[in-house]
Amino acid sequence: MKDVIVYVEHRGGQTRKVTFEMATQARALADALGGKAHAVILGGGAQRLAAQLAAYPIDIVHVSEDSDVDAFLLDPVVDYVAAVAGSTGPALLLVPNTLSGRDVAGRLSARLKAGLAADVTEFHVENGAVACTAPKMGGALVTTCTIRPADYGIATVRPNAFEAQTGGAGAQVEAIEKPAGKQYVAKIERDVEEGAGELALEEAPVVVAGGRGLGGPEPFDTMLKPLARALGGAVGASRAAADAGWVPYSLQIGQTGKTVTPNLYIGIGISGAIQHKVGMRSAGTIVAINKDGSAAIGEFSDLLVVGDAFAIVPELTKLLESANASS
Amino acid sequence: AEKRLDPQTKHLVRTGVETVLNPYDEYALEAALQLRERAPGSTVTVFSMGPEALKETLRKALAMGADEAVFLSDPALAGSDVWTTSLAMSRALSKIGFDLLIVGGLTDDGSTGAVPGSLAEHLQVPCVTNARKAEITDNRLSVERETDTGYQTVDVALPALLTTALTFGEPRYASLKGIMGAKKKTIAALSTADLALEAPVGAAGSKVAIESFAPPPARGRGRVVEAADGAAGAAAIFEFLREKRLA
Numbered sequence: 253m254k255d256v257i258v259y260v261e262h263r264g265g266q267t268r269k270v271t272f273e274m275a276t277q278a279r280a281l282a283d284a285l286g287g288k289a290h291a292v293i294l295g296g297g298a299q300r301l302a303a304q305l306a307a308y309p310i311d312i313v314h315v316s317e318d319s320d321v322d323a324f325l326l327d328p329v330v331d332y333v334a335a336v337a338g339s340t341g342p343a344l345l346l347v348p349n350t351l352s353g354r355d356v357a358g359r360l361s362a363r364l365k366a367g368l369a370a371d372v373t374e375f376h377v378e379n380g381a382v383a384c385t386a387p388k389m390g391g392a393l394v395t396t397c398t399i400r401p402a403d404y405g406i407a408t409v410r411p412n413a414f415e416a417q418t419g420g421a422g423a424q425v426e427a428i429e430k431p432a433g434k435q436y437v438a439k440i441e442r443d444v445e446e447g448a449g450e451l452a453l454e455e456a457p458v459v460v461a462g463g464r465g466l467g468g469p470e471p472f473d474t475m476l477k478p479l480a481r482a483l484g485g486a487v488g489a490s491r492a493a494a495d496a497g498w499v500p501y502s503l504q505i506g507q508t509g510k511t512v513t514p515n516l517y518i519g520i521g522i523s524g525a526i527q528h529k530v531g532m533r534s535a536g537t538i539v540a541i542n543k544d545g546s547a548a549i550g551e552f553s554d555l556l557v558v559g560d561a562f563a564i565v566p567e568l569t570k571l572l573e574s575a576n577a578s579s
Numbered sequence: 580a581e582k583r584l585d586p587q588t589k590h591l592v593r594t595g596v597e598t599v600l601n602p603y604d605e606y607a608l609e610a611a612l613q614l615r616e617r618a619p620g621s622t623v624t625v626f627s628m629g630p631e632a633l634k635e636t637l638r639k640a641l642a643m644g645a646d647e648a649v650f651l652s653d654p655a656l657a658g659s660d661v662w663t664t665s666l667a668m669s670r671a672l673s674k675i676g677f678d679l680l681i682v683g684g685l686t687d688d689g690s691t692g693a694v695p696g697s698l699a700e701h702l703q704v705p706c707v708t709n710a711r712k713a714e715i716t717d718n719r720l721s722v723e724r725e726t727d728t729g730y731q732t733v734d735v736a737l738p739a740l741l742t743t744a745l746t747f748g749e750p751r752y753a754s755l756k757g758i759m760g761a762k763k764k765t766i767a768a769l770s771t772a773d774l775a776l777e778a779p780v781g782a783a784g785s786k787v788a789i790e791s792f793a794p795p796p797a798r799g800r801g802r803v804v805e806a807a808d809g810a811a812g813a814a815a816i817f818e819f820l821r822e823k824r825l826a
């Protein structure tokens with residue numbers, strides 16, 4: 253395993269932020285392994301996105317604007333990435349740990365007979381082998397595993413776990429040849445973007461999450477969104493709030509929702525059930541607002557403010573907005 | 580169920596613990612049962628791989644309404660990673676045969692989320708994930724699937740692999756009749772000898788080895804502030820964020 257290949261995920265004309273985090277890791281890993289850092293960008297806009305990536309330390313960006321990539325479900329993506337991997341020989345592939353990234357990684361692991369490490373938050377190279385650190389069992393354990401160096405390896409990378417550092421010498425851009433003789437069947441009939449332009453929950457540096465304590469859908473719009481905006485973050489929720497239909501399931505944090513690792517998590521009207529905790533326990537700083545001083549969330553919060561969310565949140569937003577305005 | 584790793588082998592301890600269907604798999608089963616109701620004459624078979632004790636989990640699936648169950652178990656499978664898990668399961672699944680294979684999105688222990696894609700690749704079937712709605716008409720599967728930023732509709736010919744999102748529908752409870760019926764059913768057993776495996780499985784075939792594990796840094800109770808009113812609560816948080824350079 254020498255070369256490192258970053259799979260670039262993009263939606264709505266924008267590269268996901270985790271790409272730049274992976275590119276930075278790819279450089280360090282390629283240097284330690286004595287190989288090159290590659291990136292693969294596919295589909296409409298690939299050329300333009302490749303230019304954006306030039307600010308990061310990648311050696312070769314492989315691109316294809318093949319319209320099949322956007323027309324069919326992932327099969328063309330898997331073929332193209334496998335073709336790049338085929339040209340480098342046993343390499344380490346970095347794929348974002350997102351809904352579609354997990355599909356790509358799983359497909360590629362069987363195709364390339366690769367070892368797979370999931371939800372990686374730290375990499376080391378020891379004697380030519382890549383060691384991956386990842387939280388397991390909802391973060392109750394932190395494990396380190398190594399991938400057999402003679403084989404291909406795939407790591408799904410947790411968004412927000414690594415820093416992104418610019419500093420590229422300008423990558424070489426290469427076109428990938430269309431894999432021959434492919435007939436794709438899983439045609440995407442309709443593709444609807446809902447939260448277009450909004451910061452993805454897993455990638456937000458700040459998460460403001462609301463729970464049953466908010467009593468209905470309105471406070472998510474009138475209280476949580478303005479607070480999230482003032483902090484440059486995104487809104488999340490507990491399952492109770494999603495189950496009640498107050499917010500879409502895509503905002504749910506926890507065992508059966510998303511795992512987030514923001515610098516700051518603020519839980520508002522959330523009791524801190526274990527199934528919620530496993531989705532946010534790795535946040536840098538945890539703040540809770542709860543009217544019950546004995547709520548479980550207090551047991552793992554850096555700050556618990558005991559009081560009424562409806563009184564506190566608007567005041568807090570005002571303080572932050574005026575601080576933002578004067579800075 | 581409490582989950583832990585064995586300090587010696589560093590494998591997930593899968594014996595001697597109470598096992599449950601993992602939440603995503605309950606949703607997958609619910610989807611299968613709903614689709615069966617709309618396709619008279621079809622049957623639902625549940626399949627799993629794991630140590631002997633896990634067999635009882637399949638009985639819960641039978642109680643919920645599955646028609647048949649097949650269980651792949653073999654000491655040689657201990658210590659499987661994604662590669663060997665998918666390889667062994669795909670061989671068992673081709674032997675069982677299927678029109679539609681419904682898989683959970685994510686386990687709550689290994690949590691790689693990579694098994695469904697890997698299975699689809701081994702089985703050479705289309706892979707449609709995160710379905711919130713699915714219909715079968717004339718041997719075709721049409722799906723409305725959730726994406727990170729919205730949803731898509733996709734239509735593929737069977738056989739295919741499908742994974743379900745939690746929005747597909749709440750898993751039903753087992754009825755008393757279901758529970759009684761499940762007790763009488765036999766669960767078919769497979770071992771690695773029944774599979775045409777050309778590569779080693781279990782720890783011997785795994786490409787990933789766990790080297791070490793530890794609990795995460797402890798996270799205790801931090802500062803607690805009783806807010807006299809909204810302004811006081813807001814000020815406490817604002818000061819705290821300033822101190823931490825987060826605002």
Ligand SMILES: Cc1cc2nc3c(=O)[nH]c(=O)nc-3n(C[C@H](O)[C@H](O)[C@H](O)COP(=O)(O)OP(=O)(O)OC[C@H]3O[C@@H](n4cnc5c(N)ncnc54)[C@H](O)[C@@H]3O)c2cc1C
Pocket residue numbers: 462463464465466489490491492493504505506507508509510520521522523524525526527528531541542543544547559560561562602
């Ligand atoms: C298999 C399984 C999977 C699950 N997966 C998840 C998951 O992924 N994510 C998840 O979140 N949950 C999950 N759950 C559910 C979980 O167990 C809890 O039921 C859920 O997290 C509770 O949500 P909550 O904290 O919003 O509600 P509650 O537990 O009802 O807490 C509401 C809190 O709001 C406080 N409050 C009320 N009014 C105010 C006010 N005016 N101001 C301030 N505070 C107020 C209350 O004191 C209370 O602490 C799962 C459960 C199961 C069984």
Ligand SMILES: Nc1ncnc2c1ncn2[C@@H]1O[C@H](COP(=O)(O)O)[C@@H](O)[C@H]1O
Pocket residue numbers: 601603604607626627628629664682683684685686687689690691692693694695
């Ligand atoms: N040993 C197993 N037996 C049966 N199904 C499994 C097994 N491991 C994984 N799966 C299926 O694959 C899904 C995703 O698992 P994972 O990729 O480990 O998160 C699960 O929800 C299950 O449906």
